[in-house]
Amino acid sequence: MQDDKNIYKPYLMKIAAITDEAPGVRTFRLEFADPKEGEAFTFTTGQFGLYSAFGEGESTFCIASSPTRKGYIECTFRETGRVTSSLADKDVGDVIGFRGPYGNVFPLDKWKGKSLIFVAGGIALPPLRSVIWNCLDLRDWFKDITVVYGARSVGDLVYKNELEDWGKRTDMKLVVTVDPGGERPGWTGKVGFVPHIIEQLSPPAANTVAIVCGPPIMIKLTLPVLAKLGFGKNEIYTTLENRMKCGLGKCGRCNTGKSYVCKDGPVYTLAELEQLPAEY
Amino acid sequence: MSDKYIVSETVLGALIDAAARSGRRILGPKAVAERIEITEIKTASELANSGQSTVSAKGTVFPKVERLLRYRFEGKNVALEDVEPQVQPTVLFGIRPCEARAFHALDVVFNWDYKDKFFNTRLANTTVVAMSCTQADDSCFCTSVGSRPDDTAGSDILLSTLKAGGFVAEVLTDKGKALVALAKDAFQPLTGDAGLVPPATVAPAFDAKVLQQKLAAKFDSPLWAEQSLRCLGCGACAFVCPTCVCFDIQDEADTRQGQRLRAWDSCGMRMFTLHASGHNPRDKQSQRWRQRVYHKFAYYPERFATLGCVGCGKCSRACPVDMNLKQHLVEAAE
Numbered sequence: 152m153q154d155d156k157n158i159y160k161p162y163l164m165k166i167a168a169i170t171d172e173a174p175g176v177r178t179f180r181l182e183f184a185d186p187k188e189g190e191a192f193t194f195t196t197g198q199f200g201l202y203s204a205f206g207e208g209e210s211t212f213c214i215a216s217s218p219t220r221k222g223y224i225e226c227t228f229r230e231t232g233r234v235t236s237s238l239a240d241k242d243v244g245d246v247i248g249f250r251g252p253y254g255n256v257f258p259l260d261k262w263k264g265k266s267l268i269f270v271a272g273g274i275a276l277p278p279l280r281s282v283i284w285n286c287l288d289l290r291d292w293f294k295d296i297t298v299v300y301g302a303r304s305v306g307d308l309v310y311k312n313e314l315e316d317w318g319k320r321t322d323m324k325l326v327v328t329v330d331p332g333g334e335r336p337g338w339t340g341k342v343g344f345v346p347h348i349i350e351q352l353s354p355p356a357a358n359t360v361a362i363v364c365g366p367p368i369m370i371k372l373t374l375p376v377l378a379k380l381g382f383g384k385n386e387i388y389t390t391l392e393n394r395m396k397c398g399l400g401k402c403g404r405c406n407t408g409k410s411y412v413c414k415d416g417p418v419y420t421l422a423e424l425e426q427l428p429a430e431y
Numbered sequence: 432m433s434d435k436y437i438v439s440e441t442v443l444g445a446l447i448d449a450a451a452r453s454g455r456r457i458l459g460p461k462a463v464a465e466r467i468e469i470t471e472i473k474t475a476s477e478l479a480n481s482g483q484s485t486v487s488a489k490g491t492v493f494p495k496v497e498r499l500l501r502y503r504f505e506g507k508n509v510a511l512e513d514v515e516p517q518v519q520p521t522v523l524f525g526i527r528p529c530e531a532r533a534f535h536a537l538d539v540v541f542n543w544d545y546k547d548k549f550f551n552t553r554l555a556n557t558t559v560v561a562m563s564c565t566q567a568d569d570s571c572f573c574t575s576v577g578s579r580p581d582d583t584a585g586s587d588i589l590l591s592t593l594k595a596g597g598f599v600a601e602v603l604t605d606k607g608k609a610l611v612a613l614a615k616d617a618f619q620p621l622t623g624d625a626g627l628v629p630p631a632t633v634a635p636a637f638d639a640k641v642l643q644q645k646l647a648a649k650f651d652s653p654l655w656a657e658q659s660l661r662c663l664g665c666g667a668c669a670f671v672c673p674t675c676v677c678f679d680i681q682d683e684a685d686t687r688q689g690q691r692l693r694a695w696d697s698c699g700m701r702m703f704t705l706h707a708s709g710h711n712p713r714d715k716q717s718q719r720w721r722q723r724v725y726h727k728f729a730y731y732p733e734r735f736a737t738l739g740c741v742g743c744g745k746c747s748r749a750c751p752v753d754m755n756l757k758q759h760l761v762e763a764a765e
Contacts, residue, residue, distance in 0.1 A: 154546045154548065154551070155548055156546075156548065157499070157500070157513055157514065157548060158545045158546070158547060158548070159499040159500060159680070159691065159693075160499075160500060160511065160513060161500075161511075163508075163509060163511065184508075203682075203691075205502050205504070205509050205682065205684065205689060206504075206682055206684035206689045207682055207684075208680070208681055208682045208691075209680060209682075209691075210707075229707075231707040231708070232707050235707070244507050245507050246507060246508050246509045248509075366708075367710060392706070393704070393706075393712065394703075394704050394705065394706055394707075396678065396679055396680045396696075397678075397680065399544065399545040399547075400540075400543065400544050400545065401540055401541060401545070401547065401676065401678070402677060402678050402679070402680070402696070403540075403676065403677030403678070403696075403698060403726070404677070404696075404703060404704060406698075406722075406726060406730065407712070408725075408730065409729075409730045409733045409734045414544060428650060429712075430704075430712040430713055430718070430722075431712050
């Protein structure tokens with residue numbers, strides 16, 4: 152590691168494409184303004200970065216694209232505060248900043264030969280989208296791949312085009328659900344909360360890893376269901392999204408117990424999570 | 432191996448003059464109105480030889496606000512300008528040993544993984560001449576956190592007061608030697624018994640190891656809510672603290688250009704952990720107070736093999752509602 156490097160200096164990224172995912176939710180495809188930096192850049196699924204709207208500040212999002220897709224990274228964000236509002240105003244061709252990749256990774260090597268079930272709620276699909284695509288691109292590494300995705304309403308589902316593609320694939324199973332009242336006429340997916348849908352689905356726990364990411368309430372209610380189905384605490388993974396400013400294990404914001412989410416996380420097994428105070 | 436010399440106040444003055452002539456900035460504790468501030472000093476007689484400064488000397492190596500980046504808007508593009516830390520070689524003259532010791536607690540965070548060149552450049556350019564404490568007050572508890580009033584840790588030179596007037600200067604590092612070399616002729620090697628004014632008495636209040644063990648089982652104790660009932664969440668404790676390292680990063684810009692700044696922050700403030708969704712992992716002041724205690728006395732030792740506290744007591748003196756860290760830690764260690 153170069154000691155004289157300014158660790159707070161971001162890469163300049165050009166917005167190559169913008170996709171509107173849901174009300175207030177957008178995906179940017181970002182390419183390195185300096186192609187040389189792009190060639191040298193690598194990351195592993197599970198990692199995140201700090202994205203900057205110059206003049207407004209930085210926000211933390213996961214890298215939502217898979218490392219198997221080269222030449223760009225993608226991020227998906229909801230317009231919420233000062234930085235994300237400014238980002239939402241950007242157009243294709245505009246330049247934003249990116250620092251990263253930071254944090255630990257999903258251990259795909261460890262998952263080799265197993266079945267995977269991904270459980271995501273709302274705006275928490277983006278962090279799992281990276282690892283889902285990564286696993287689909289390495290399809291023969293794994294046995295069954297199941298994705299259960301829930302959102303408040305049909306309009307709130309993100310990556311609608313990809314959901315359609317995943318629904319058509321025969322080498323994976325996709326279950327999409329919306330909260331009661333969130334359905335539309337002609338909705339062919341499920342209606343119900345994610346924990347109930349998992350209960351109905353009753354995926355076998357043997358030789359299976361569950362990767363769960365969603366709002367705290369969804370995680371809280373889904374974990375007991377998975378436990379009842381026989382998933383062990385080392386076989387359940389999640390990724391945390393504590394507030395961060397530096398991403399480098401210094402600013403102290405993401406500190407939870409002795410763990411720095413930006414360094415020791417964001418990926419944790421349930422067993423690891425239970426060692427931490429519930430401050431996430 | 433340290434070298435010890437006898438120096439008079441006049442010689443210290445000569446050293447300060449020589450250091451200033453060499454382009455170094457001299458900062459030290461000086462009585463300003465009702466308080467002691469770490470500020471520019473010109474002569475040794477300006478130094479406040481006892482008492483704690485209100486705000487620590489931390490700003491020398493980790494300024495309250497520091498520029499990390501500069502940029503210009505050029506149409507759709509942005510031009511980044513890398514920023515070098517603007518540092519003047521500095522001598523911290525006459526600070527308390529606890530403050531000198533505190534630099535280590537900052538160092539472990541700024542360097543445990545990624546290296547922070549802003550901090551490192553500043554620290555490398557700082558020479559620390561600490562002065563042993565001959566007086567302490569009720570808020571002091573350095574002896575409970577592995578230190579003492581004449582601790583040499585973190586100092587390049589340690590001054591101790593002689594009964595007969597003047598000081599013993601213990602030169603501890605190469606940086607210390609380089610400073611002394613500026614006025615070497617005036618330094619007389621110490622021979623025989625120095626006849627020092629005895630260091631301040633700071634009675635140990637608790638055992639930091641026992642505290643750490645107790646904390647392991649006290650996370651859900653009602654103690655934190657009781658102690659922090661009156662906490663305003665103002666962050667004064669963190670802003671005067673020599674070891675608090677938590678910071679914020681903010682942009683400041685107009686339509687043509689901008690800069691990215693880092694600024695001191697505090698885990699005692701509600702916004703510190705507030706998520707964009709409105710969810711706050713530490714929503715209550717009691718949780719934030721607990722985090723302050725655990726970060727310094729449980730997580731630091733576990734993670735960095737050092738305490739995140741030097742027992743200077745600045746937080747207790749600065750607290751507008753008289754929360755006393757020493758007393759609270761005594762309770763926690765019971």
